[in-house]
Amino acid sequence: MTGDPEVDGGTGGMTMSNGAVGAIGPVDVPKASEIFADILRDKILRGEFPQGESLPPERTLVEQSGLSRAAVRDSLAILKQQGLIVTKTGRNGGSVVSRPTPSDLVSSLEIFLQSHGWDDDHPTLRQMREILEPWCAAFAAADRTDADLDLLHSEHRRTLAAIDNTARYLEASKEWHNAVVGATHNVLLSAFMQARGDAMVSSARRARYDSRSARQAAIDDHARICAAIEDRDPRLAYDLMTDHVRGSEHPLLDVLNDTAQHAKAAARQEDSPLDPEAASQATSSGHAN
The missing domain is CATH 1.20.120.530 (GntR ligand-binding domain-like)
Structure with missing residues (x-):
């Protein structure tokens, strides 16, 4: 090593005195809407929200989750895309639990x-x-x-x-x-x-x-x-x-067999670069000498 390790006070990581930093890649943090969608999906699949039953109103979900209205709407959009809810309009509308269909x-x-x-x-x-x-x-x-x-x-x-x-x-x-x-x-x-x-x-x-x-x-x-x-x-x-x-x-x-046979032929050719005729000529030449 070219230098002594020092503690990087800003990151808590080990930094070499020459500036080299330990390999810590970027952390991929899920969006809040994705996490909330996972929570709701688990509740639906466990039967806490049975098929045909409405989810709590959007305002209630915002209050319970502490998320913004936009984040909650994104969560519901994910569930809708997955076929786990359908949106009904009108006085008794809202997000109703469904199940993905064969279609x-x-x-x-x-x-x-x-x-x-x-x-x-x-x-x-x-x-x-x-x-x-x-x-x-x-x-x-x-x-x-x-x-x-x-x-x-x-x-x-x-x-x-x-x-x-x-x-x-x-x-x-x-x-x-x-x-x-x-x-x-x-x-x-x-x-x-x-x-x-x-x-x-x-x-x-x-x-x-x-x-x-x-x-x-x-x-x-x-x-x-x-x-x-x-x-x-x-x-x-x-x-x-x-x-x-x-x-x-x-x-x-047949496809797999053809591929395997071609690979074997190529390997044999690499192991034996001289063709039989050339090898024979080389042998004859050796005997002549």
Whole structure:
């Protein structure tokens, strides 16, 4: 060290005599409105403010919290954005406790996907498809109702009618896939599938299904999956959907395998910079000498 430590009376930190200061970064302090929103959110989620009940009036919240009216309003705006309250106007208006709906979840997921510019060829979405869609088909086969089956067949007929138009086919195919996941009666799965709807009609998918033969092959897959769901055969539905997803997209396992093989080849090339012919020539030259 180049100097003796001294106590920085202003900060309480240790300062070297040459002016070097111990590494203490800036402290990020949450806004008062965010802290108050967290407090109200916890009370709502714990049931202290039941669904359908009004929060205390804004003036009361200002008095109880000691915050400014603007800070309280910001807190309420955060809760409203999260779907935990709705604002009612009129004589008996105010902030009423609610619960986020499946539509709120879909909207949030859509915004997330669109803001990142992810289409259906993005590795993250491709992984989700290969993992989730076969299970959706299996759960649909196990849990579908007659009404679910009617909708599934109806959407399948729409894809048949749209086979000569790529854009119409992709829209109909999207709704067919939504019908499959709807038959699972799983809110989270349905929300995810609906949220990625725009990705399913992206330019990348239009290029992939630009030929009639590609659309016909996918429709044939749909027909077999429909039959497995109708027969309540989860295993067959799972296997058929797996083949369908991997047939319409470059399989995730193939992508991972290709990447690994290229990495191995590059590593071998680094370890052995001479090609076999050059190595042979070098060996021959050594023997000649």
